[in-house]
Amino acid sequence: xxxxERLATISAVAFGTLTAAAxxxxxxxxxxxxxVVMHSDLRILDPxxxxxxxxxxxxxxxxxxxxxxxxxxxxxxQMLEKMPEVSADKLTYTFLLxxxxxxxxxxxxxxxxxxxxxxxxxxxxSMGQKLAGFVKEWQEVDARTFKLVLKEPxxxxxxxxxxxxxxVPFIMPKRVADxxxxxxxxxxxxxxxxxxxxxxxxxxxxxxxLKFDRYKPRAExxxxxAGGKVVKLNRVEWRAIPDHQTAVNALLAGEIDYIxxxxxxLIPVLxxxxxxxxxxxxxxxxxxxxxxxxxxxxxxxxxxxxxxAVAFNQEDFLKATIGDAAYYKLCKALFICGSPLESTKGTExxxxxxxxRARAMLKEAGYDGRPIVLxxxxxxxxxxxxxxxxxxxxxxxxxxxxxxxMDWQTLVARRVKKDPPAAGGWNAALTSWVAADIxxxxxxxxxxxxxxxxxxxxxxxxxxxxxRDDFARETDPARQRAIAEQVQARAFEIMxxxxxxxxxxxxxxRKGVVDGILTAPAPVFWNxxxxxx
Amino acid sequence: xxxxxxxxxxxTIPVLGIVAVFVFLxxxxxxxxxxxxxxxxxxxxxxxxxxxxxxxxxxxxxTQFAVWIGRVLQGDLGESFFYKxxxxxxxxxxxxxxxxxxxxxxxxxxxxxxxxxxxxxxxxETWVDRAxxxxxxxxxxxxxxxxxxxxxxxxxxxxxxxPVQGYGRLSQGFGxxxxxxxxxxxxxxxxxIALIARITRASILEVLGEDYIRTARAKGLSDAKVxxxxxxxxxxxxxxxxxxxxxxxxxxxxxxxxxxxxxxxLGRLVVDAVLARxxxxxxxxxxxxxxxxxxVNLVIDLAYTLFDPRIRY
Numbered sequence: 085x086x087x088x089e090r091l092a093t094i095s096a097v098a099f100g101t102l103t104a105a106a107x108x109x110x111x112x113x114x115x116x117x118x119x120v121v122m123h124s125d126l127r128i129l130d131p132x133x134x135x136x137x138x139x140x141x142x143x144x145x146x147x148x149x150x151x152x153x154x155x156x157x158x159x160x161x162q163m164l165e166k167m168p169e170v171s172a173d174k175l176t177y178t179f180l181l182x183x184x185x186x187x188x189x190x191x192x193x194x195x196x197x198x199x200x201x202x203x204x205x206x207x208x209x210s211m212g213q214k215l216a217g218f219v220k221e222w223q224e225v226d227a228r229t230f231k232l233v234l235k236e237p238x239x240x241x242x243x244x245x246x247x248x249x250x251x252v253p254f255i256m257p258k259r260v261a262d263x264x265x266x267x268x269x270x271x272x273x274x275x276x277x278x279x280x281x282x283x284x285x286x287x288x289x290x291x292x293x294l295k296f297d298r299y300k301p302r303a304e305x306x307x308x309x310a311g312g313k314v315v316k317l318n319r320v321e322w323r324a325i326p327d328h329q330t331a332v333n334a335l336l337a338g339e340i341d342y343i344x345x346x347x348x349x350l351i352p353v354l355x356x357x358x359x360x361x362x363x364x365x366x367x368x369x370x371x372x373x374x375x376x377x378x379x380x381x382x383x384x385x386x387x388x389x390x391x392x393a394v395a396f397n398q399e400d401f402l403k404a405t406i407g408d409a410a411y412y413k414l415c416k417a418l419f420i421c422g423s424p425l426e427s428t429k430g431t432e433x434x435x436x437x438x439x440x441r442a443r444a445m446l447k448e449a450g451y452d453g454r455p456i457v458l459x460x461x462x463x464x465x466x467x468x469x470x471x472x473x474x475x476x477x478x479x480x481x482x483x484x485x486x487x488x489x490m491d492w493q494t495l496v497a498r499r500v501k502k503d504p505p506a507a508g509g510w511n512a513a514l515t516s517w518v519a520a521d522i523x524x525x526x527x528x529x530x531x532x533x534x535x536x537x538x539x540x541x542x543x544x545x546x547x548x549x550x551x552r553d554d555f556a557r558e559t560d561p562a563r564q565r566a567i568a569e570q571v572q573a574r575a576f577e578i579m580x581x582x583x584x585x586x587x588x589x590x591x592x593x594r595k596g597v598v599d600g601i602l603t604a605p606a607p608v609f610w611n612x613x614x615x616x617x
Numbered sequence: 618x619x620x621x622x623x624x625x626x627x628x629t630i631p632v633l634g635i636v637a638v639f640v641f642l643x644x645x646x647x648x649x650x651x652x653x654x655x656x657x658x659x660x661x662x663x664x665x666x667x668x669x670x671x672x673x674x675x676x677x678x679x680t681q682f683a684v685w686i687g688r689v690l691q692g693d694l695g696e697s698f699f700y701k702x703x704x705x706x707x708x709x710x711x712x713x714x715x716x717x718x719x720x721x722x723x724x725x726x727x728x729x730x731x732x733x734x735x736x737x738x739x740x741x742e743t744w745v746d747r748a749x750x751x752x753x754x755x756x757x758x759x760x761x762x763x764x765x766x767x768x769x770x771x772x773x774x775x776x777x778x779x780p781v782q783g784y785g786r787l788s789q790g791f792g793x794x795x796x797x798x799x800x801x802x803x804x805x806x807x808x809x810i811a812l813i814a815r816i817t818r819a820s821i822l823e824v825l826g827e828d829y830i831r832t833a834r835a836k837g838l839s840d841a842k843v844x845x846x847x848x849x850x851x852x853x854x855x856x857x858x859x860x861x862x863x864x865x866x867x868x869x870x871x872x873x874x875x876x877x878x879x880x881x882x883l884g885r886l887v888v889d890a891v892l893a894r895x896x897x898x899x900x901x902x903x904x905x906x907x908x909x910x911x912x913v914n915l916v917i918d919l920a921y922t923l924f925d926p927r928i929r930y
Contacts (some may be wrong), residue, residue: 085750127700127890128699128700128701129701133655134655138848139731208664212660217804266667267671268701270701284882286698286710286888287699287702288881288889289881290712322868323879324879324881325782326876326879326885326889327877327879329766329877330781330782330876330877330878330879331879333769333773333774333781334781334782334783334879335773336774336781337773337777337780337781339676339781339782339783369855463892489647491649491892493653493654493893494649496649496650496653497649497650497653498892499666500650500653500662520883535663537663538660538661539661540662570901597877
């Protein structure tokens with residue numbers, strides 16, 4: 085062996101030795117730590133300042149709510165001793181906080197904290213803003229009691245304060261809640277079941293929560309976002325792993341315990357592994373939506389918008405994006421199949437891919453063949469395949485579609501532009517809503533038809549706005565349901581948007597290691613146990 | 618020498634100035650709005666506009682640039698739009714993983730590629746040479762992520778010898794560090810082994826035909842001494858150049874490997890920032906990369922003098 089060959093051999097041996105040393109090195113793991121990969125990295129920490137779902141999930145870790153929905157979406161008391169007492173004239177709601185609620189710094193939770201938090205929330209949240217329009221005043225009666233006095237009866241007080249998704253009315257200490265709603269908070273003291281470890285928060289790497297030992301859970305069993313929030317872990321770490329394949333590999337290797345949202349194309353890999361269990365934590369799921377820009381021709385004409393709904397069918401979209409029928413459901417109901425306001429009212433004749441009828445409608449409406457600028461997001465797996473399906477179905481109905489591909493953030497910035505498509509605007513886009521955000525006519529942002537101040541797409545319809553106001557004022561659930569049906573019928577008539585079916589996102593957990601994951605509109609980690617460390 | 622170094626360092630000032638202007642303008646011309654990203658899915662136009670004003674993005678471009686460059690000149694790289702942390706803190710947090718990955722990769726690549734290249738040249742037109750060249754072609758051709766996933770499948774999932782992902786900080790122990798560094802640096806080093814081995818082979822082959830090599834042999838020196846003292850030393854300049862370029866590329870180019878192995882380094886920071894349009898981070902990291910390139914090139918130029926006494930500054 086020459087010296088050169090010996091040098092090569094020594095290099096190989098040295099590398100092999102290092103490898104062996106590393107293999108034998110013990111890995112340190114703090115006791116009872118649940119390692120989780122969430123759907124996104126946590127970058128913003130104020131759940132009132134942004135509506136991003138990951139920040140909402142962070143909110144559920146460290147904050148608590150006055151009311152919360154159970155697994156049947158019924159609103160239950162959470163920080164409150166009982167449901168609020170309502171005066172006979174339905175103008176005064178009296179709230180009593182549970183005894184023994186503490187902030188993470190040990191101070192007691194008071195009425196002043198709750199009132200300040202609700203005021204800040206109602207300045208930002210759409211349902212909060214609606215509620216604020218009816219509020220005459222908030223009164224602090226004593227440390228645990230406060231009152232809400234309304235100008236006129238409002239049917240969604242309890243639903244608003246028990247709102248399960250962004251922005252959730254989380255309760256913060258008064259000194260924090262007094263922060264301007266336009267500023268981000270910088271003090272993350274909560275009263276929820278976990279404490280945020282700010283010194284260990286490394287964006288792009290991990291977010292750490294510790295069990296709040298002095299948290300006082302309710303006595304009832306956990307149900308949805310309500311009931312006893314009993315923490316059975318010492319520590320939860322949200323690990324930022326942006327590459328889905330790496331996250332799945334890490335789960336298969338036992339390096340992490342739970343993935344909140346594994347992509348559907350990797351679910352077969354997870355199903356095949358006997359150490360992995362799929363968890364249906366959100367049975368309500370999500371809804372795909374096709375959104376029109378009602379300001380720009382040709383979609384300023386409701387007849388042409390209707391023609392799109394006649395040309396579409398839900399199955400093509402769901403097969404192209406989700407694939408496995410076990411994870412999607414055909415559902416024309418705007419307020420989600422399986423929810424209290426599920427209905428088929430007004431949906432007849434739509435979403436059956438009747439191309440002949442669609443073509444006839446286009447001719448009748450005088451469609452001039454101008455190109456439809458359809459925006460396609462290329463980097464979000466759950467959305468990427470929607471636009472090509474839409475383009476195909478629309479083309480078969482006689483539309484001239486100009487599908488433009490872009491990354492999601494470009495799409496997000498472009499969709500708020502009201503300019504004509506040729507000047508950087510758009511005609512149509514596709515997105516997905518979490519079911520918890522579209523459970524009633526007030527909650528559903530795409531039904532806001534207040535013209536310029538409506539969500540992107542800007543539908544404009546006085547009748548729709550009146551119906552949504554009627555729904556908000558109505559306090560009788562049966563009459564609320566009847567109004568919701570009218571809203572749905574009107575929505576299909578003026579075609580604010582088209583529901584493209586429901587889809588479900590299972591989580592993936594290590595079988596026999598992780599247990600107790602609750603079914604709820606948002607992922608939560610109380611009640612979860614972990615065996616093995 | 619000192620005058621040369623001073624001149625080179627002074628020359629970095631206009632380079633960084635041009636980079637700063639270019640990056641700033643490029644980001645502003647790119648479609649996408651950080652305010653819309655921050656506001657979230659349910660936000661309306663008024664909320665997005667409020668956030669835009671809060672971030673100062675509603676001000677004229679010239680004003681935004683003046684404010685940013687003024688701060689940079691005072692050593693303040695700004696604050697991330699999203700994280701509410703200073704960009705300097707974020708860069709410092711991410712610097713160690715990237716530097717360590719680059720260092721381990723280049724050490725591994727040099728340790729394997731240089732002997733391999735020398736061996737291939739020494740055994741010219743034998744199976745060793747052909748195997749080295751075949752590996753070289755393969756190393757260039759197979760994408761980094763494919764190599765990464767293959768190594769993970771074999772060494773992490775099938776054999777269970779090494780972890781799939783993550784980074785162990787040196788401060789938390791060498792075992793955890795090296796355990797998580799082996800697969801990423803092995804993955805990333807493949808292309809550099811291919812590159813350096815090829816250049817080494819070609820340079821040595823060229824040198825081996827020179828008269829002084831024949832003279833050395835005629836003097837009765839062993840093959841090993843001829844290769845080490847005469848061939849390798851005279852072939853070092855192009856090899857060092859390639860290694861230097863490799864280091865510079867690694868600092869900014871380990872993005873795919875960082876993603877596949879979930880290493881929270883600078884590459885991932887900048888990719889996340891680009892996707893979220895977090896302008897202060899992108900601007901600062903590109904400036905840092907530019908400084909790194911300039912410094913690495915300077916060090917390479919200085920290293921030439923170690924190998925070739927004829928080179929003087």
